[in-house]
Amino acid sequence: MIGEQRPDLVHAVLDNGAHESTGGQRTAALGDPVAMALACGYAAAHRIETADRIAAVELTRAPTLLHIPCAPRSHRAGRRVEPSPQQLVARFQTELARKNEETPTG
Template sequence: MKMADAMQAVLDRYPDALYVSTCGYISRDLFNLKDSSNNFYLLGSMGMAAPVALGLALTHPDKTVVAFDGDGSFLMNLGVIAMITSERPQNLVHVVLDNRSYESTGGQKPARFENMVQVALAAGYQHAYQMEQPSEMESAEQSNGLTFVHALIDPRTEKIGKRIEWTPQQLVARFRLNSERG
């Protein structure tokens, strides 16, 4: 499955969510798919999408919050799953887009878990799914609660989209204004 197809399936499933995307190509992909003031693109903050999303989920319990994480950035800050599962926000969806490489930095191979879904469930996520096709996001159980999605992504063959045109200060300002409104 292509990265864009997996991300679009999540965007379709949670159209009104607040999104936090990890640094590098994942943020660029989200920006090129659907730039929105609901999106908070992390620029140069590898491993921080899940902690930022956790903070948003706790401060905005009435909104669904989705973290788009990469496999490398997820593993870089693995300790965050203990914090997430101890807080158990019912509105957090943690999506790990797994192409089995640190794509943005040259394609190095990260360490791996044999089964991330089992790791997430053992850590305390209420729901955990593996997604190999976009249609699996649609058919996953429509349930509330702390959710983990392990999306298996093919290595990229297409060109990277354009860079995010917002400065970090602009991103913070537009996201803050939007999240305070709703």
């Protein structure tokens, strides 16, 4: 749907390869999410493995997928950490907006 509608969107996927909230089963998404996003019509897709890499990504085409592999937790899930999910979304959106302001156009 995203590839078809082509919204002005940056889709960040934090991928630990597991369904941790239900016991840590591996996910079915074992293929290449970047290739899948491009095949589904995303204008751009990037695998992000380091903080330096995210700073180097140009967010000039939309929709863009950022596939960010991360390690699954090896311990039992505890209480939710602070800040809240809503605060994390707001912080992430602020950083993306700042990045877009810093990106030269033309």
